[in-house]
Each structure stands twice: as C-alpha cells, then as structure tokens.
Amino acid sequence: MIGHDPHRTYRTAVIGAGSGGLTAAIGLSGFGHEVVLVEGGAVGGDCTNVGCIPSKTLLHAAATDNPDPLAHTRRRRDELAAEEDEMIRDHELISLVRGWASLTDRRDGDAHVVRVHTDAGDVEVRAEHVVIAGGSTAATIDIPGLDDSMVVTNEKLFEIPEAPQHLLIVGGGAIAVEMATAFAAIGTRVDLVELLPRVLAAEDPVVTDVVEASLRSQGVGLHLGTTVERIDDGTAHLADGTALEGVDRVLMAIGRRPRLDRLGLELAGVDHTPKGVVADDWGRTSVDGIWAVGDVTGDTMTTHGAGAVARRTVRAIALPKLPKLKSLGAIPSAVYGVPEVASVGISTAAVEQIESRHRLVVRYDDVDRGFTDGIVHGVLVVDVERFTGKILRAAVAGPGAADMIGIFTLAIDHGIGLRSMFSMVHPYPSHAEVIRQAADDFAGLTYSSLPTEWVAMARGRLRRLTRRS
Amino acid sequence: MIGHDPHRTYRTAVIGAGSGGLTAAIGLSGFGHEVVLVEGGAVGGDCTNVGCIPSKTLLHAAATDNPDPLAHTRRRRDELAAEEDEMIRDHELISLVRGWASLTDRRDGDAHVVRVHTDAGDVEVRAEHVVIAGGSTAATIDIPGLDDSMVVTNEKLFEIPEAPQHLLIVGGGAIAVEMATAFAAIGTRVDLVELLPRVLAAEDPVVTDVVEASLRSQGVGLHLGTTVERIDDGTAHLADGTALEGVDRVLMAIGRRPRLDRLGLELAGVDHTPKGVVADDWGRTSVDGIWAVGDVTGDTMTTHGAGAVARRTVRAIALPKLPKLKSLGAIPSAVYGVPEVASVGISTAAVEQIESRHRLVVRYDDVDRGFTDGIVHGVLVVDVERFTGKILRAAVAGPGAADMIGIFTLAIDHGIGLRSMFSMVHPYPSHAEVIRQAADDFAGLTYSSLPTEWVAMARGRLRRLTRRS
Numbered sequence: 024m025i026g027h028d029p030h031r032t033y034r035t036a037v038i039g040a041g042s043g044g045l046t047a048a049i050g051l052s053g054f055g056h057e058v059v060l061v062e063g064g065a066v067g068g069d070c071t072n073v074g075c076i077p078s079k080t081l082l083h084a085a086a087t088d089n090p091d092p093l094a095h096t097r098r099r100r101d102e103l104a105a106e107e108d109e110m111i112r113d114h115e116l117i118s119l120v121r122g123w124a125s126l127t128d129r130r131d132g133d134a135h136v137v138r139v140h141t142d143a144g145d146v147e148v149r150a151e152h153v154v155i156a157g158g159s160t161a162a163t164i165d166i167p168g169l170d171d172s173m174v175v176t177n178e179k180l181f182e183i184p185e186a187p188q189h190l191l192i193v194g195g196g197a198i199a200v201e202m203a204t205a206f207a208a209i210g211t212r213v214d215l216v217e218l219l220p221r222v223l224a225a226e227d228p229v230v231t232d233v234v235e236a237s238l239r240s241q242g243v244g245l246h247l248g249t250t251v252e253r254i255d256d257g258t259a260h261l262a263d264g265t266a267l268e269g270v271d272r273v274l275m276a277i278g279r280r281p282r283l284d285r286l287g288l289e290l291a292g293v294d295h296t297p298k299g300v301v302a303d304d305w306g307r308t309s310v311d312g313i314w315a316v317g318d319v320t321g322d323t324m325t326t327h328g329a330g331a332v333a334r335r336t337v338r339a340i341a342l343p344k345l346p347k348l349k350s351l352g353a354i355p356s357a358v359y360g361v362p363e364v365a366s367v368g369i370s371t372a373a374v375e376q377i378e379s380r381h382r383l384v385v386r387y388d389d390v391d392r393g394f395t396d397g398i399v400h401g402v403l404v405v406d407v408e409r410f411t412g413k414i415l416r417a418a419v420a421g422p423g424a425a426d427m428i429g430i431f432t433l434a435i436d437h438g439i440g441l442r443s444m445f446s447m448v449h450p451y452p453s454h455a456e457v458i459r460q461a462a463d464d465f466a467g468l469t470y471s472s473l474p475t476e477w478v479a480m481a482r483g484r485l486r487r488l489t490r491r492s
Numbered sequence: 493m494i495g496h497d498p499h500r501t502y503r504t505a506v507i508g509a510g511s512g513g514l515t516a517a518i519g520l521s522g523f524g525h526e527v528v529l530v531e532g533g534a535v536g537g538d539c540t541n542v543g544c545i546p547s548k549t550l551l552h553a554a555a556t557d558n559p560d561p562l563a564h565t566r567r568r569r570d571e572l573a574a575e576e577d578e579m580i581r582d583h584e585l586i587s588l589v590r591g592w593a594s595l596t597d598r599r600d601g602d603a604h605v606v607r608v609h610t611d612a613g614d615v616e617v618r619a620e621h622v623v624i625a626g627g628s629t630a631a632t633i634d635i636p637g638l639d640d641s642m643v644v645t646n647e648k649l650f651e652i653p654e655a656p657q658h659l660l661i662v663g664g665g666a667i668a669v670e671m672a673t674a675f676a677a678i679g680t681r682v683d684l685v686e687l688l689p690r691v692l693a694a695e696d697p698v699v700t701d702v703v704e705a706s707l708r709s710q711g712v713g714l715h716l717g718t719t720v721e722r723i724d725d726g727t728a729h730l731a732d733g734t735a736l737e738g739v740d741r742v743l744m745a746i747g748r749r750p751r752l753d754r755l756g757l758e759l760a761g762v763d764h765t766p767k768g769v770v771a772d773d774w775g776r777t778s779v780d781g782i783w784a785v786g787d788v789t790g791d792t793m794t795t796h797g798a799g800a801v802a803r804r805t806v807r808a809i810a811l812p813k814l815p816k817l818k819s820l821g822a823i824p825s826a827v828y829g830v831p832e833v834a835s836v837g838i839s840t841a842a843v844e845q846i847e848s849r850h851r852l853v854v855r856y857d858d859v860d861r862g863f864t865d866g867i868v869h870g871v872l873v874v875d876v877e878r879f880t881g882k883i884l885r886a887a888v889a890g891p892g893a894a895d896m897i898g899i900f901t902l903a904i905d906h907g908i909g910l911r912s913m914f915s916m917v918h919p920y921p922s923h924a925e926v927i928r929q930a931a932d933d934f935a936g937l938t939y940s941s942l943p944t945e946w947v948a949m950a951r952g953r954l955r956r957l958t959r960r961s
Contacts, residue, residue, distance in 0.1 A: 042920075053936070070920075075860070075864075075920060075921055076860065076863070076864060076921075079860075079861065079864035079865070079921055080864040080865075082864075083864055083865045083866070099863070099864070099866075103860075103863060325919075325920060326920040326921070327917055327918060327919055327920035328917070330917075330920065331915075331917045349915065351915075352915050352916055352917050353917065354917045355917060355918070355919045356919065357919035357920075357922060359921075365919055365922075391544070391545065391548075391572075392548065394545070394568070394572060395544075395545060395548035395549040395551075395552055395568070396548070396549075396552045397552070397568075423892050423894075423895035423896075425892075425919045425922035425923075425924065426892035426895045426896040426922055426923050426924045427892075427895040427896070427898065428919065429896065429898075429899040429916070429918055429922075429924045429927070430898040430899055430902055432916060432917065432918070433899055433902050433903065433908065433913070433916060434902065436915070436916060437906060437908055437912075439902065439906055443906075444902070446800075446818065446820075446821050446905070447821055447898070447901060447902060447905060448796055448797070448799075448800045448821050448822065448823045448824060448901065449796060449824070449898055449901070450794075450796055450824045450825065450826035450834055450894045450897065451511075451539075451544060451794060451795040451796035451799070451826075452544055452545075452548055452795070452828075453826060453834075453894035453895055453898075454894075454895050455894065455895045455898045456796075458898070467522070
C-alpha cells in the first residue's frame, strides 16, 4: 500500500527498494510483519532499472539478432519494473513511502526515528528495526575535452535511443565486459580502455586471457594498462599513444560507490568507511536494530550477494530465538559476456598466499563437448589444498559457467574436496565434464605420492595458523 | 601398438574399444599395466562414431546455421575417430587386436583364454582379467511396406549424404528427441511416432510436457500413443488414422540392445539375461576375473555411466588392496535437444512409491534470467523427502540443464538436502536460481510446520523399512 502512519511504531523500516531492500521487505512480510519501505527512485533499484535486468536482456537480444535490441530491452525492463512497482503498491503488509530517507539521532521508546524527504515535505517513520539498503552509484572520472552529452554510465546507457557508431568504454569490470560484448554484437565499434593490465582484474590471468581473446575475436579493441588522456572532437587520445577516432559515446564503467551521503549515518552513530556501512554477514551494524545489506555495505556489490545477506537479516529479525543458521555460504560472482565467467571461493590474492596447493587448469576443448561445439574460449581453473583437494577457488569461463559454478559453491559450503569429487559422475558430453577432468588430473597428480601430499597439506595448514596467531 | 603375443599372459584384456573399454584400457595403462584391447569395429565405439559425438556435433551445427551440417558432422567425427585410433595404435602399453572376441571355457593357469576372430584367422589372448565392454546395437522393428533403403538407425544416420525432405522418427527416447530437434533446425520436415503417450517416458510428465511443447514449437509433428501400421509409397499410415505423406527417410530409434551373442558368455559361465551381462557397480560378473562395463550390462546405456563403472573396475584391478571407494555415485542422464534435459536420482516410478515427500516445481520464467532471456520452455522438478528435503530425484528441462544437474548429483552423493540448500547462493541472474527458488518454496512449505514434517518423514522412512523387510 502507499503511505504509512507516522505515529505508529512499525517492526521494520527498509530504506531502499532495490535487490537487498525488496528481499528484506518481502521476506519480513512473509513472516506476517508490517514493513515501511522507503524509496526515492524507482522500485526495483539498480538491478531492475539500470543493472542486471536491462544488461542481460540486451545481451540476449544482441545474441539472438533482435531487430531493435535497445527498444526491446527498454520495453522488457519497463514491463518488469511496472510489475514490481504494482506488486509493492498492492502489498497489504508493505507501506511504500516515496522519498529519500535519513536516519536521525532520535529514539522513540524502542523505535528508531527515520526522516523521509518526500515531494510533499518531510515525514517521520518509527520502527524497531531499520534496514539500510541504499545501494550504490556509478563512479565517474573527468577526462579533459570530454563533452558531457557523450557520457553515460549504466544509469543512462539503456536510455540512448540508438546504438552508437563507436563506443568507448572506460573501465574493464563486469559492466564494461558485458556491454562490450552486447554492443559489438549489434554492430557498434567498441574500444575498451582499462587502467589495469587485464579486464576483470579480480579474476585469475588464466581466465582473463580467455575473456580477452574472446573479446578480441568479437572485434572489441582492448587497450589495457593505459588511460584516456583527452578527447578532442570525437578522437580519444590514450596514454599509450593510440588515437581512437569517431567516438560518439563514452560509457564510464570504472566501478560503483556506496551511496552514503544523506543517510544520516553520523547522526545515528552507524560505523562506516568510504567503502561502505560496516556490517556483519547477518547485516548487523554497530547500532542495535540498524542493519545494512547490499551495495551500501560495499561488500559483494551483486544482487545475489545483497539477497543472501538480506535473507539472513530477515531471519535474524523475524526469528531471533531460532538457532542461527551456519555462516554465510560462499558467494559466487558472474559476468554474462561471451564467454560467461563465474567464480567462487577465496580471492585470487588470498590463493596466492597459500603455498601448499595444486592448481588444475582444464580447457573446454580438453573434453568432448568442447570438441563437438567447437569451443575455443573456455577454461576451468581450480586451486585446491594439497592432499584433501579442498576447494580454495574455482573459476570458469565458458558456456554454462554461471550454472556450473554452483557445483563448486555447494562443494565449498559443505567442505567437499576435489579428491572426493573424483567419483562424481557428470553427464556426457556436458561442459561440466571439465570438472571430472580436473578431479582426474588431481588424482593423477597425487595418488602415487599421498604421504608427501599429506605432509605438504599439514605443513601448509600449520604455517597459516602460525601466521594468523 | 598393433598386435599382441598370443603365448604371453597379460594382466588384462579388454573386449571392445568404445567408451567403457577405452576408459578401462587407458585407465589401466595409467597404472603401468600392459593391456590387450580387442575391437572388431572402429576404435571409439558407438559414442565417437555413431552416437554422442556426431549427434551433438550435428545439434550444434544445426543450431549455429552451419551451411552443410551433415558434412561438417562427418568431418569433425572422422577427425576425432582418427585421433583416437592413432592414440591407441601408438600407445606403448596397449596392444590393439582388430577382431571380434569370444570368451572360452579354457583357463591357462590364472589366465582366461579369449579367442579373437581376425581377418587373418583366429588368435588367442591370455589375460588374468577380462573386461567385457562389447556395447550395444540399435533395435529395429519391421513395418509392413517399408523399403529397407529408406531406413536408418543411429548407426547409418550420419552417413546419409543429404538431409531428408521428410524424416519419420520411430521412437521417442533421447536419440529420437535429439535428432528431431537437429533435423527440424536444418529444414527437414520431421514427424515423430512413439508408442508410449509421452516422449522421454522415463522422465516426469512435468518435464516431458515442456519438451513436447518445445518440439511442437520447432515444427516437429508429435504422434504419441500410436504406431506406424504400414508405409505405402512414402505415405506412413499410423494406427490413429493419421497419414503422413512424402516420407523419404525413416529413423528407427526404439532403443538399444546389449550385444550378447558371440561373446561366449555361456562357455565362460558368465551370468547374463536378455537385458545384459549381470555385473555389480564395480563391474564384477559372476566369474572371478571377468568384468563387464557399459551398454553390454544394459545398465545406464550412457557413455558417462560406462565410464563411471569402468573407472571403478580399473581401481579394483589395479589397486585391489586399497580400501574400496564408497558406493557408485548418482548417475545423471541428459538429452541434448532444445531444451536440454537432465535428471538424477531414483526413477520416477520409485519416486511415486514414496508418500512422505514434497514436490517443488519451478518454471524458468519464475526467475529473472528466464525473464531477460524470454525462456518459455524451461522447468525444474525436485522431489524431496519431507522435513529433511533429501533429494529423491531432480529433473531440469531448459538451458544449462546438463551443467546445472551436477548441483543435485553432488547433493545426492553427499546427502545434502534442499533444506540445507536454502542458504546456498547462486549467481544472479543465472538459470540456476530455479534451485534457489525451489529451496525457498520448500522452506516456505515447511517452516511453519516442522514438527508435522518431522513426523511425516519419520513415518515414511519406517514404512519403507517395513516394506523392505
């Protein structure tokens, strides 16, 4: 429903109706709670309106030769956004307040008092629990000579009426790679400029090499380890001396920053850093009854990451006396370009710190489905502890990556190592047979020297324990 | 290498160089064993030459608008077959004998004596262990009026020079469904006639409904619960009165039968039924030192099923003193049509016998990737035990099915139930989110009535125990 009772104390107020906020509000309503949901922009947040939904719709439309992929994307996105908006407006237990919320330093009994700036003036919301799900905003940089009218971030990208002739993408993360693939597929000339020496720099070079080779084969110009120094009359001059002519659109995709200002964090005494609101994996902040989930915490900056924590916040608020669930499971990440990329586990930097490990690399064309489908750009990299084969990190670039990664997510969540995955049977000929091959390779690498492996594993664990203490 | 020493006793002889036989021979060679490999047909067996490899290559070529998909398929298949043949011929530890093998009633010390009928006459092979991997052959039926020159099974299908104008497929299993999809995609008119009321009859109706709707949308004529009574001058008359005109090719895809004759099973005293050689999940037959893997056992009739048992046979022969691996893991099955179909767990018939269960059905378009990609034909069905959510059977029809099913295979192998999968995080927006939705639905269905669920689960287990004893 629209509007709330400013004098009443609600069980929970949720700030922000994006992925994290909707998960929290709808989840709590499932327990019969009345929730006030405050949103100043569009219901659905970035994901529905300017993020995952339009980007994946555009990728699919581009891959399937849709005659007007941008219009198709807007139409589908608007359908979903309207549906979500209606669902919230009509929800009996959710009171939607359209405006921008700030925490205050005031309490009313057990309740936190939240101020909301609406078109009709300021109103107050009283709630025992406040879930901050304020999201993030696209970062931008100034480039000398760049005409503002040429610039978009993901927040305006899907509104451009026609595909550019020549798109310059600044940045090399998930949005940059996905949009390079989508626009290249619909005939736009695409150049991507990234400061770091690799795209998707959080991934392993074995994976990013595959992604880069694929992007080049799609006709995307990759300019890595360099920057755009200036843009004159549609010509971008890079620090490495390259000049890219005829640029008519610049997509800034250099990262996202949590939207921290105007949340009233100082007033309410909620700990935060420039990277985000500090919260544990239940969403608990430094203030009792104030929670934070999603991009505003700066943690995973993904819809599923926001959702995973928000689901736990819901449990913590609705069922405070139930035994706690076990710790937050492994959170995979995925990039939906060509090839799809997905990974799960500790970071590549943390992997590097572990000496007692084996690395298994299997190319898609090492297994038969790669052969029948002629897959050139596909690889699985698994880093495992020696002896046990405990999964430290797994990354897949190739068809089915985002679905296949779940096998590793489940393995990590339940402590199942590659040694035990040796006996797992995958359908033939599926892409997932790369996992069988990795398990075989691990067995081959270790079976004749199990005592050595055991010692290496034990010493490695001891070293890490010693370092920590 | 080619040829063997007839007077020597080898550790192992393998009969058949298809999926199961190659896995056994190469696996044993990995342990340093010398192996005699007997094959009367082409190295690679059905899978490489007339099965999985050409069928999946044709499906991929058809889906990607290859200009001459049949020629492309033969070329790729021949490349792989030549590579496998060369790999075996050049293998230092594998002695390839080209001919048809029969067991005998003779022993030479510890060795079984196998007779091989070669072009140059009969020779003998002596080996302590014999692995029967003789494969299967396509079943056919007589149809009155049918001209033999029009008929193919999978064994000749990929040799036809040009795509038929009008292909009649008799049967509704994996080969029938895959080839209906492939030939429809390359412009052949396709009609499929199946005696049973559904295609892929081993799957659940919720799944086969999706497959049938998709086949119809591809233009495939489905004639279910009926038979071909006769064929006159290219017109097929069905028992239900339908007449299909202009049929120029008939694909018999009514199943596969283990190739049991001429193996000398009676002479050697190896137990068998018309369904296949009787073997346990290590490949052990009724005779010490004689093993059987793959289609000849009539068990899973899949390459990965053959491989899974053959890998265990290798361990049992090479490392007889090592502790046994745990029991054979769950063996999934997959069909690579559009949509892909994959399933794992107990049979649909066995599921029906279990009363204390919940069924979760999630459509692909219930999750956001289904929305962005406009997926109409996609569904997940999971049958689980009440309370624990223990996976009885999971089946997926939709993109990524054969890769996603591994999440359930691993869950079954390690006793992980849907209740515990509630906390598993899948990348957003991946197809695998159907699994999250199923876990959510299960939690919603059961959280408010856990005591009732527990009692139902406990009673169900008790009933099954009582029935068994």
